[in-house]
Amino acid sequence: MISTEIRRAAVLGCGLIGASVALALRRTGVHVTLSDRDPYAVRKAERMGAGTASARGDRPADVVVIATPPSTVPGVLREAQARGLGRVYTDVASTKAGILAEAEAAGCDVSVYVPGHPMAGGESSGPGAARADLFAGRRWALCPHPATRPDAVRLVTELVALCGAEHRLVRPDAHDRVTAAVSHVPHLVAAALAARFAGADETTLALAGQGLRDVTRIAGGSPDLWCDILRQNAGPIAEVLDAVVRDLTEVASALRGAEPGASGTSGVPGMAGTAGTPGALAGLLVRGNHGRALLAGARPAGVAGGRSAAPKAAA
Amino acid sequence: MISTEIRRAAVLGCGLIGASVALALRRTGVHVTLSDRDPYAVRKAERMGAGTASARGDRPADVVVIATPPSTVPGVLREAQARGLGRVYTDVASTKAGILAEAEAAGCDVSVYVPGHPMAGGESSGPGAARADLFAGRRWALCPHPATRPDAVRLVTELVALCGAEHRLVRPDAHDRVTAAVSHVPHLVAAALAARFAGADETTLALAGQGLRDVTRIAGGSPDLWCDILRQNAGPIAEVLDAVVRDLTEVASALRGAEPGASGTSGVPGMAGTAGTPGALAGLLVRGNHGRALLAGARPAGVAGGRSAAPKAAA
The missing domain is CATH 1.10.3660.10 (6-phosphogluconate dehydrogenase C-terminal like domain)
Known part of the structure; x- marks a missing residue:
């Protein structure tokens, strides 16, 4: 059992991620209220045992989890803070810098907002696909603002641990x-x-x-x-896409220079894989091997060493 | 048990695929001889129970399986036929038209050659990764020449069945x-x-x-x-690569037009996903959904209807 200050949580948005967070928290005994603009999603999550529908007059939550689509997070945060729904706020959107900047510009109190992103998901969406163990053994990025209070970060770190995940400060x-x-x-x-x-x-x-x-x-x-x-x-994605497109374009061009069925590789552009300088094709396959080896060998979360005492900071 | 004319098989090339074919055939009682330019690979496959090393004076095999790299297949086939290693020949290379044309040009007897391609593999290579059940439930393309004799096609069809796979004429x-x-x-x-x-x-x-x-x-x-x-x-690959590159380039360009953190989607190029004509980004994601649904729903080999009596021809 994890010692925690979290007694009450409010989950805003009952999709796959929100309902899974709610189920995980319920399993550890946390009181969870649920809301969603779709009443069906709330009823579905309730029936699954994810908590109870929120109501006027609910006591403020220790932590409010915003699990709505990324573009809606700043607005939902602003409204939740205006209504005093909780003392600490986090979200689960898979982008962070733009949301944080927009939240700040919209006048949100970022001292009690800890942007988060669990590295888990699924092909299915909606509360019906939710599972209490969706985050078990997964990593969960936390991206606080310099002005975010340490006690808020600590509380959301506890939320991550209650969900069975390993937090990572980024x-x-x-x-x-x-x-x-x-x-x-x-x-x-x-x-x-x-x-x-x-x-x-x-x-x-x-x-x-x-x-x-x-x-x-x-x-x-x-x-x-x-x-x-x-x-x-958009910006970071376009940059990585450019690199992928560059590699694939080079390979297509190298293949166009190759004669299907020709014997030997000499004189075939991009094919000098056995010579000193690898061609485009061999070069890409070798780099792919290297990247794949790193990805396959990367330590999955929760495998060794237990939860570290000090949060790991990363640039 | 499958009734078969195959009593003796010769496997040329003891990598992952060759050694797995040998293991599968041994399991059904077929006598298998093994060869490879690397004596270690032959010994390794022998120790795994995949057959015995080939020797001068071996009786001709009912079927010779060429499991060497694609570019070497025409030469290996020519030499094997010149030495009279068997009465029917097949290969397992994942390309077919170029190899067949080259084999014909090299004077191979294509009337007893049935080009083949098992749709199975693995990240690991070499005989150590071989498994008798590598082809169980998988499809196996057979691509005979118009001049290939029907009895040769029938024999290789039996080989595929002995390996637990489902053949497909293409x-x-x-x-x-x-x-x-x-x-x-x-x-x-x-x-x-x-x-x-x-x-x-x-x-x-x-x-x-x-x-x-x-x-x-x-x-x-x-x-x-x-x-x-x-x-x-090279040719068919370059064409498909072009289409992938075109899609990704359009998406990168659509994303470049998007302002991160901007609210609403109106006026954002490629983002008019909810309007009548989907933009580049939404369009790609929707087409990806359609393709994925077809791939996920495609009947895996061997699931329904048993082995069909008549071979299926496909253009």
Whole structure:
């Protein structure tokens, strides 16, 4: 059991992430109130045991979790603070710098706002897909403002631990650059691959294997939600996309220079993989190997060393 | 038990695929001889129970399985036929039209050659990664030449069934176009994504989640083998790559027009997802959803209806 100051939580937004946070908190005995602009979502979450619908006159929560689409977070935060819904606020949106800047510009009290982002999700959306263990063993980025109070950060760190995740302190702009690479661009690339199969014939589908299913799995997410996410992190995403496009363009050009069925690799542009300087094709495959090895070998959260006493700061 | 004419098989090339075919055939009681230019690979496969090393004076095999890199297949086939190693020949390379044309040009007897491609593999290579059930429930394309004898096709169809897979007759050029989309381009795209993480810092790796691991899994394959594969199917791959690059370039450009943190979507290029004509971003995500739904819903091999009596022909 984690010793915590969190007795009451208010979850605003009962989608996959909000309802999963609520379920995880309920499991540790926290009192949870639920709200959503869609009354059906609230009833569904209630029936799943995620808490009770919020009502006028609720006592202020120790922590308010804003789990609405990224572009709505600043407005929801402002209104929640104006209504005094809680003493500390956090959100779960997958972009941070723009939301924080907008919240500040809108006059929100950022001293008690701890922007957050759990590194978990699923292809399905809505409260029906929620699970109490969605965040178990996952990392959860926290991106406080320099003016955010340490006790607010500590409280949200406890919230993360109650959800079974491991928090990580990251600067908002660094978070957005990293998230563009680890989440947003992979989503777009998976979509661009999957898009090739809209209207695919039966032979094509018959020959599609597990590799392709893995690569395109995340392309199943909601276009509306993802448009909102991607727009919020447009700059960092465009930069990473440029690099991907550059690599693929070079490879296509190298392949155009190759004669299918020609024997030997000499004189084939981009193919001098066995010579001193690797060509575009071999070069990309080797870099892909290196990146993949790092990703595959990266320590999953919660595997070794337990929860560290001191929060880790990262630029 | 499948009634079969296959009593003796010769497997040339003891990598992942060759050794797995050998293991699968041994399990059904077929006598298997093994060869590889690397004596260690042959000994390793022997120790795993995949068969016995080939020797001068071996009786001709009912079927010879060529499991060497794509560019070497025509030469290996020619030599094997010149030495009279068997009465029917097949291969397992993931490209078909170029190899078949080259084999014909090299004077191979294509009447007893049935080009094949099992839709299975793994990130690991070499005989140590081989498994008797690697092909269980998978599809296996067969791409005979118009001059290939029906009894040769029937025999290789039996080989596929002995390996637990479901055969599919496909024209060589159609096979190569489909394989570019379902296998080769996904490999390159996974590599281009994984390449972004060569030299990644610790924070980036800490925030990488399961979605990214899925998207980049296939980028772990051998660069040498993949250079060889991709070169053999250069034209069809370049065409699919062009389409992926076009989509990603449009999205990057649409994102560049978007102001991070701007509220509302009106006037944001590529973002008019809720208007009549979807913008580039929403359009790609919607097409990605459609393609993903088809891929996820495609009937895996061997699930329904048993093995069909009549081979299915596909253009």
